Amino acid sequence: MGRHSCCYKQKLRKGLWSPEEDEKLLGHITRYGHGCWSSVPKQAGLQRCGKSCRLRWINYLRPDLKRGTFSQLEENLIIELHEVLGNRWSQIAAQLPGRTDNEIKNLWNSCLKKKLRQRGIDPVTHKPLSEVEDGEDKNPAASRNQDKASAVSNSELNLLKADHSEPLGANLREKKSSSISPRGNQLERESTSSFHAMNGNGGNNLMAPTSNRDLFLDRFTAFPHEGSTSSCQPSGFGGHFPLQQLNYASNARLATNSAPSIWLSQNQ
DNA sequence: AAGCGTTGCAACCGCGTGCAG
DNA sequence: CCTGCACGCGGTTGCAACGCT
Structure with missing residues (x-):
């Protein structure tokens, strides 16, 4: 190096x-x-x-950083966004005010991946592990994820907006001793998730080459999200993803045996 | 108490992209 | 169009703290 x-x-x-x-x-x-x-x-x-x-x-x-443990709500949102966006951490971070891509990436790699696996969900495809193991994804170009776009609800985002009002930039040097260690009790986190029984069946969201997902991503990336790490401005929420605009993709897919629902039920 | 393995965070690296000259 | 620079991003590594034996 x-x-x-x-x-x-x-x-x-x-x-x-x-x-x-x-x-x-x-x-x-x-x-x-x-x-x-x-x-x-x-x-x-x-x-x-x-x-x-x-x-x-x-x-x-950055003074607008939230720090501290991720709330259950944030974790849920990250999982949902990851299902849609894959490892586009900066875009995921743009939807979580006060959080950085690095922070989210670390959380994902150290914590959320594991959680999903424990719940029998493949963290890459967000499909049930059994399904992934069996078929080794016979249908990589599946467009099932096409409507994941609507999987992240506005209510969830609104809750996060409210959440963002907590004190920011608390004494940074206390970090190690105080708060954010995920070794801490995640159990005590609030379970106020607005998680919804939806999301279809996972789908190989990372691979689908031409699908509504791409359309979604195009739209997504077209939005100027000032929450991205590039900005040194305090981030308001104005530029965050206007998810309501993504409902074009929603349809009968809202099956109930989705990975996130499993996740939720076990989480409760 | 000490040793050792594990975990999670902070920081680094390399590559891709955009832009100005 | 080409080149070089600066920035942004995602993957990876290093290390301190933690937990177990």
Whole structure:
């Protein structure tokens, strides 16, 4: 492993950020904004590359970050969005105010994947594991996911909007000792999910080449979601996914034996 | 108490994309 | 059109904390 290409010339620090570095970066961006990231470290007096500064800001220092454990509602939403979007973490993060793509990705890899498997759901296809094992997905281009678009309900998003009102950017350095460790009791999380018995039957959402899903994705990605990690602006919810617009895809698919329903029932 | 395996988070890496020159 | 730069994204790694024996 080498340094970033942008770091070859100087001897730049790597690894964990010290509180002093955090302070410098936070102070600089608070005062001047980040502007061009490559010039931030110099201006802020940091021995880091711009890329590293950007990442630190986005994933840790941004004042609009929520931090803390993911609520059941958020987890449900991530699962649903993943079913639709696959590993497009930044787009998933755009629907979860105050959460970063990195955070969501970590949650998925460390926690949600496991949960789904325990519930007999393949985390890649979101189909029942038995089905995936049996057929090894005989129908990879299945368009069953075509209407997953409507799987994420507005009510869920609205709940999240409300959820976003919790204090942001609590003392960052307390993080390790305080809150977000998923080793903590997820059981005590609220179970107020608005999870709905829908979602069809999983479907190989990741592979379907030309389907309504693509149409959905096109639409999805066309929306300017300022919640994306690229923004240093505090994110409101204005740019989040207007899911109601996706109902074009909804139809008889709302079968009840869907993976998410299984997930929900076991979760309760 | 110590050792060791596991878990989860923070950060890094490399690639793709967009854009200005 | 080509090139170089900056940014954004997803995958992966490193390491500290935790849990078990």
